[in-house]
Amino acid sequence: MTSSNGKPFGSVKNLLKRAEKILKERKKLKQEIRVCAGPGCIALGAKDIHKELCKQLDDHKKELEAAGLELNVTLSEKCTGCHGMCEAGPIVTIEPEGTFYTGVKPRDTKKIVEKTLLKDQLVDPLLYQLGHHRGGGKVKHYADIPFYSLQLRVALRKVGVVDPTNFDDFLAEGGFQAFAKAIAEMTPEDVIDQVEKSGLRGRGGAGFSTGRKWRSALRVKEDRVWLICNGDEGDPGAFMDRAIMEGDPYSVLEGMMIGAYALGATDAWIYVRHEYPLAVEHLQMAIDKLTNAGLLGENILGTGMTLNVRISRGGGAFVCGESSALMRSLEGKVGEPRAKYVRSVEKGLHDEPTVLNNVETFTCVPAIIDKGAEWFASMGREKSKGTKAFSLVGKVKHTGLIEVPMGRTLREIIFDIGGGIIDDRPFKAVQTGGPSGGCLPAGKLNLQVDFDTLADAGAMMGSGGMIVMDDHTCMVDVAKYFINFLIGESCGKCVPCREGLYQLYDLLNKITNGEGKPGDLETIETLCHTMEVASLCALGKSAPYPVTSTIKYFREEYEEHINDGVCRAGVCPKLIVYHINDDCNGCEVCRKHCPTNAITGEKKKLHVIDPDLCISCGICKSVCKFDTIDIMSGGKIVSRDVVA
């Protein structure tokens, strides 16, 4: 890693000069190999791939140089942050063509070097295979994959592009241009103006206007303003903030520095979830580097600005992501929310004015300053500008990290980018907004996703989790699952949330067990209303959403459970029985696997399940090679696997 000869920059000019110099050097680059080192790819062995790649480059040094590819001059290799398409990992890309290799193994690196680098040929088996629904061809470049081509990356602009541990690399990709511009050409007022004009709304959940938040903090004239970056990201299945912190820590810091300049903040915290050690490592590395380079600490770039950034590792509880709980946690107290009638821009951390923003929010700021508020505001919809990162998971073909302009429909996100439902089963619902979000049915697929449309539909943006469900999903069971998650996350301070969740779970559990009573739905609705209006913090206030939204859109499913004892998705164990149909050829596999010996039958003869002994574990169905086991509920077949 080249460093800026170890000395602090001292002035904006020096910084820009340095960036120019690096850029000039980079112009010589002919090829760049990027090994994805996001969490998914690392788990699949990206580190070994990188090691092997370096070895191969070394082994082939002579040939490469003969071909005009000199390492670190005209050829470079680096590990980057997450590319988003984790299911296809480990991923290796080669720029500038955008060659996209998936499922790479260490031994493949030899071929990559020998074929692609030296002979300009593609390594066919490593290319990405499009699904059947798109003609099933192989794709050479990621720009041709709908998963990428339909995205628009603003917050994730440098994730997967830069080496998160390399400051020069970040400079080469246009880093710190925005900060230099802000500090040299703009007044703090200008910065806030731009942010306000851009229409940026907080990406952490509530969607509050960032410009307005900053301005109101300016109005509270106090000596000290705290700046906090919320990287707690407790939503299960969400990893946008993680990808940014791990893959592009400098952008987060640049955003915070611009914020600090605008607000006159001298102290900042980054609150990172405990489970993200790599994010902490990269952020800390970046902070140290910036401190040495004179971009953090005292007298930044000779302008007299002071900013100290510290990292705090969160306790891991979901509720610690809530702003007041987060601040209490930073104060060293129990991470419980406190009453919020006094806004934290007036009295936050240590009762001093505090501005808290999400990782993604901060990351958008440099882009806005760099390209202008109009550019940002030109994307998205009237009241929700810009783009939003989502983590797309569940029963969708391409899971991963995506970013799209506000206003894309759910259909575009799930079917075009996500490639549709696995096995092309019918789509049933999509859950947005994390554990306390809502479930939207197929009828809402044309909903243009933004903060307000989601809220109006009874779901929410949250931090951007999206869980896709197919027809094998029981909505009562889904609601129960999320309530169960929230029970474990509620801090237990206030009665509606603590007792309400407990009772909600109990009621839903009874319903899924076939013990529901008429009137239960009304009891649930009354309870949900009180939880929504009377809970202390937003966790309790939004906790009923999974229930209210499923009741709203799938009421008949609840009613079937209660009145008829039917689970149409064939999920709730107490309401279903397994049944072997006539296609059974008597292979005996299921009989041998059944843990309760509920299956009888002779070889080559139809087998039968004794419903009294069956515990609905589903093992038989999963072992049957001939897909002859059906799920019945209320005397009807509710789930039968189609034989391919």
Next chain:
Amino acid sequence: MSKRLYVTPYRCIDCKVCEQACSLAKTPVPGIPAKPRVQTFKVDDQTNFVLLCLQCDEASCQKVCPTDALVRNPETGAIEVNDRCIGCGFCVQACPFGCMDYDDIHNEYIKCDVCKGDPACAKYCPTGALVWDEKAWTDQEAKERTEKKSTDPFSIALEMAKK
């Protein structure tokens, strides 16, 4: 000049009228008399004594209270117990004169608050040992009082307490 409660101990005949008056005035539930805030004592054959809260400038009770439940009423100058009291009893322990007390019948921490400016004890005292009066001290009188410090029982009490 506001009114003050003047105590002249040697006039006390230990009749305990003040105690009863106080008790009745402070009874929250009729029929269950409260513990009196004032007390008289027969010290020896010739001497009786009446003692109630001194409303100290730097009151110990106030200082130890963890919840600021003891607050001086600017109108009467008396320190009063308010609803912030959590019943820890630190004040009872802290008062060197035993003038902060706990009424276990009514479960209350009690002290003299000069009946918010109309002290029942003084009203009923038959001998003038307790007087609620407005009395302006001339400079000369005030000086005399400080000079006669050694004979002023309360100054002596304070002195002894300091030892």
Next chain:
Amino acid sequence: MSKTKTSKTVHLTIDGQNVEAPKGAMILDVTPGLGVEIPSLCAHPGLEPFGACRLCVVEIQKPGWDDWYKQLVTSCLFQVEEGLKVWTNSDEVRQNRKVVLDLLMARVPASDVIRDLGNQYGVTKTSYAEVDTEDTCIMCDICVRACHAIGRDAIASMSRGPDKYVDVPDKDACIGCLVCANLCPTNAIPFTANDNGKRRIWGKEFDLVTDERSGEVLGTTEYIEHVRKRAEDKGLLCPEDMKHESARVKRYGYAQKLSHVADVEEPIEEVK
């Protein structure tokens, strides 16, 4: 506690009554004497507001809001504002209090206090699944906050969500003052005040100190020591004297000492 620098007052209406209140006060603090009743379980004037029980909810409307728009807030935490309108007993308020009490009745079926309150709001039997327990703790945190206030921090609420409970992580810190048990709104903390000179609470046994002359119990050894230390820290007159005398005995002692000089004509200034 936030102390307001300026002693300004604001004007608001509570259930139609015009009220003048000091700026910075909470709605709940200004209701006594107005004839309105707001139930509350977790608020205590001497302790930091907490907002756990959600019984004290009221509806408010700020000036400038649409006529139909009201918001439900907890009165123990909401500061009075100029022009604020407050409804303490509307249908929405009663409905939500009812659900909260209903939930509490399911949590602590053994508590009379909760049952009586529930009855006042028309809940005679809980609509939810009763928890099978004799415990009556409703996690209002009053005990924990009180223990913090007196400077001991012996008890704390542990765990989270429905599993939350109050326990004594630091037994050594407990001084057996019984403040927690006496403040508990639902009498959930078992204790023995005096059993042959011993006191028991939070699984710890204490020796009681009695006044030799009056026989009155002064508190546990640890309690006396704690107050003595506290008095010393605060620079009080004579911490030594607090050790072993009841209020009555102390008074008598001083009466005796003072009587030697009591034959002075001079009246004694009593109240400043």
